[in-house]
Amino acid sequence: KLSFAALMYQQTPRKIGENIQMGEVNQVYEQGEINGESPLTPIQLEFFNKNHVVPNHYNQALMLRSDEPFDIPSLKTAITEIIKHHDALRNVYDGQRQITLSTEESKLYDWYEKDYTKVQDVSKEIEYASDKLQASIDLATGPLVKVGLFHSDSGDHLLICVHHLVIDGVSWRILLEDLFSGYRQIQETSKITLPMKTASYKEWANALTQYAK
Incomplete structure (x- = not known):
């Protein structure tokens, strides 16, 4: 670990390194x-x-x-196991x-699937379906995760859409890593084991609130 004072007042990487105290993390x-x-x-x-103007449509999609x-x-x-694991993906908002x-209360995610094989302007059809799916998010009722699978002659297109209140650029990297890992695990072993949880979003939000006070 490294104290804040050491980080601020030691002016070179070597001196900062000398002040790092090694030890086990017991959290x-x-x-x-x-x-x-x-x-x-x-x-x-x-x-x-x-x-x-349209708060429900303020999402990030990939x-x-x-x-x-x-x-x-x-x-x-x-996808189901990831949303159970990452609790904030089950959020809803009653005003502010x-x-x-809970996993029993939440629908977890909405699934939309469409076959566009043999369709001439497939990109236009997928774009239309994607816009419709993204616009369907409801903050009050959820789910805030929408998944669209579009089959075409050039392969499968998978749209993952999540409201920006519960995801950002850093979160996407974690989510996709868990998705690819989980998908592969299920195909190979018929079960999925995700990494250990770190601090929950609830703990983070409470900590920020206390820090602000």
């Missing part, structure tokens, strides 16, 4: 399901206070393509109340 995080209400973080408060058809049962299982639903 243990809850590995079970996290649900219930948690405070909004500052960036989430900014989102609500900006009065977006389109993946595979030359080979996806194994749909394995894909659905991997942030509530993480």
Whole structure:
């Protein structure tokens, strides 16, 4: 570990390195399901206070393509387990109340599948379906995760759409790594083991609130 004072006042990498104290990390995080209400973080408060014209449509989406058809049962299982594992993906919003639903309460995600093989202007059809799927997010009822699978003559196109309140650029890297790993595990062993949980979003939001005070 490294103290804040050492980081600020030691002016060279060597001196900073000399002040690093090696030791075991004893922090243990809850590995079970996290649900219930948690405070909004500052960036989430900014989102609500900006009065977006279409707040439900403020999402981030990623389109993946595979030359080979996806194994749909394995894909659905991997997505389900990831949303159970990453609790904030089950969030809904009652005004400015942030509530993480239990896995029993949450629908987890919406699935949309369409076959566009032998369709002439497939890109236009996929774009139309993607826009429709992204516009269907409802912050109050959820789910905030929408998945679209579009079959075409050039392969399968997988759209993953998540509201920006519960995901950002850093989160995408973690989510995709877990998705690819989980999908492969299910195909190889019929079960999935995801990495240990670190601090939950609820813990993070509470910590930020206390720090701000």
